[in-house]
Amino acid sequence: MELLNSINDKPEAKTQVMEKTSVAPRHIKVKFLFAGLAGLVVWYVVYRQLLPFSQYLTYNIFGLTPESHLGEAVEFFVYDTPKVLMLLTLVVFGVGIIRTFFTPEKTRALLAGKRESAGNVLAAMLGIVTPFCSCSAVPLFLGFVTAGVPLGVTFSFLIAAPMVNEIALVLLYGLLGWKVAALYLGTGLLLAIIAGWAIGRLGMEKHMEDWVLDLRADGGAIIEESLTLQDRIKKGGEAVKDIVGKVWIYVIAGIAVGAAIHGYVPENFMASIMGKDAWWTVPAAVLVGIPMYSNAAGIVPVIHALLGKGAALGTVLAFMMSVIALSLPEAVILRKVLKPQLIATFIGVVGIGILLVGYLFNLII
Amino acid sequence: MKILVLGPGCPKCTEAEKIVKTALQEVEVEASVGKISDFQEIAKLGVFSTPAVVIDGEVKCVGKVPSKSEVIGWLTI
Numbered sequence: 001m002e003l004l005n006s007i008n009d010k011p012e013a014k015t016q017v018m019e020k021t022s023v024a025p026r027h028i029k030v031k032f033l034f035a036g037l038a039g040l041v042v043w044y045v046v047y048r049q050l051l052p053f054s055q056y057l058t059y060n061i062f063g064l065t066p067e068s069h070l071g072e073a074v075e076f077f078v079y080d081t082p083k084v085l086m087l088l089t090l091v092v093f094g095v096g097i098i099r100t101f102f103t104p105e106k107t108r109a110l111l112a113g114k115r116e117s118a119g120n121v122l123a124a125m126l127g128i129v130t131p132f133c134s135c136s137a138v139p140l141f142l143g144f145v146t147a148g149v150p151l152g153v154t155f156s157f158l159i160a161a162p163m164v165n166e167i168a169l170v171l172l173y174g175l176l177g178w179k180v181a182a183l184y185l186g187t188g189l190l191l192a193i194i195a196g197w198a199i200g201r202l203g204m205e206k207h208m209e210d211w212v213l214d215l216r217a218d219g220g221a222i223i224e225e226s227l228t229l230q231d232r233i234k235k236g237g238e239a240v241k242d243i244v245g246k247v248w249i250y251v252i253a254g255i256a257v258g259a260a261i262h263g264y265v266p267e268n269f270m271a272s273i274m275g276k277d278a279w280w281t282v283p284a285a286v287l288v289g290i291p292m293y294s295n296a297a298g299i300v301p302v303i304h305a306l307l308g309k310g311a312a313l314g315t316v317l318a319f320m321m322s323v324i325a326l327s328l329p330e331a332v333i334l335r336k337v338l339k340p341q342l343i344a345t346f347i348g349v350v351g352i353g354i355l356l357v358g359y360l361f362n363l364i365i
Numbered sequence: 366m367k368i369l370v371l372g373p374g375c376p377k378c379t380e381a382e383k384i385v386k387t388a389l390q391e392v393e394v395e396a397s398v399g400k401i402s403d404f405q406e407i408a409k410l411g412v413f414s415t416p417a418v419v420i421d422g423e424v425k426c427v428g429k430v431p432s433k434s435e436v437i438g439w440l441t442i
Contacts, residue, residue, distance in 0.1 A: 104414040104428055136415045136428070138373065138404045143413025215408050333373075336404050 029229060036233075047086055054079035073263025080175065080255045080301065087174045088167065088251070088297075089244055095129070095166040096239025100232045102130045104140050111157070112147045116200050119153035124192040127160030138333055145208070146215045152200015159350060160192035163325040167247065168296035175304040183361070184317060191321070191353040198349050207342035247297035254301035261305035271310030281315045282358035286351055289322025299323050313365050318358030326350055366396035366440070371407045372416040378402075381416035381430045388436035396440070 057078050058064050064071035107130045111123055137158060144154040164185060172181040227235075274281050303316050331343055338346075370385055372378025382400055389396055401407055410419060414428035418436070425431070425439050 108413070136373075136375075139407055139413045139415050142404065142408045146408070146413070211405055212408075 069263045073259040076262045077259040087170050091170045092243045093236045093240050096236035100235045108147050111149045120156040120193045120196045123153045123156040124160040124189045127157045152196045155199045156192045156196025164188040171300035187357045195349045195353045204342045207339040250298035254298045258301040258305035268310040274311035274315045285319035286322040290326045292323045312362045314358040314361030321354045368398045369419040371401045378416040388433050394440050
């Protein structure tokens, strides 16, 4: 309190202090670096202990019988929950820092005037790192189009941004291993690139609402911020608070459902329903996925459990992509700027792409 | 002074509006706070990412929730 008063008494002193911290002198940077490294080491050590700890807790403390239904379900839950949440925290923090280097405005400037094919590739990749929430899809769409980004390139971005994101990749990596995560990343990007390119080829520009075409074309307001390293780290922390604070409940619910399936659903039960032999499962998975709206955080643990019971990887990935990339609420929002033909084309092209991904994986794996 | 908060009505936009209002209470400035949620109106102001804050026709921030001290800074200049 005394400190506060003395600062208030001398306004000059206060501004001096502010200036000092904003230029980040070297010793503060070094301190940040050490704190970061120490944090990483602690994170790693704790992470390595999760499996033995979960087994100890389940079988020694709770006294459950190994191999029993309840035991398997509890072990699954006690192991996966902290594991996924820890991975999520680390990656969201890292991506949060990376995202401070990208803004929708910068992405738009990068994409304006790009040729279609190269533009589609760039747009899909920028979709991963550009901060973007689904409710700003429409303003973002308008900004892209008025800045002269081709329609197909804009769609590549709009498809990739929700589908290929750090949360989906972390969960796939944490629960299903790096191969599935890499497959998802690769096919997700490819799908966004090709679907966007196809929509561009179809010449759908006239199916945007008329007022969109009348908008002024000066690219809109851009406010540049210069950030110090500390600002960026702080933003990473905010991203963790924001994203992990919001999705943890979905993660836990998803893992709980996954644990129940893991413990109680008989082995190979899913093989008959979601196995690769039934050709109709992939289209059914896509159709069921469209009206379902969930984020990656909730859906991956369920998928994990389905796969463990004999569901085919292609079918399951198609289901996941359909749930995340095609959602009814998003279509309703986009209706404000797109005419129904264009929305139908968007859902059709992306849906067919997902179907192909599903069949492809069922065929080769 | 005329303050406009632009956003379709997602949690972030509501938060931006709340912060603007609390900031207004702290500084003694006469101002009206309005909310624009129509995409067409937002785009006409030249804003393509939300939430955004516009004061007397000048765009002050786009694509993020401003902090209270930022808002106070805009209000008191």
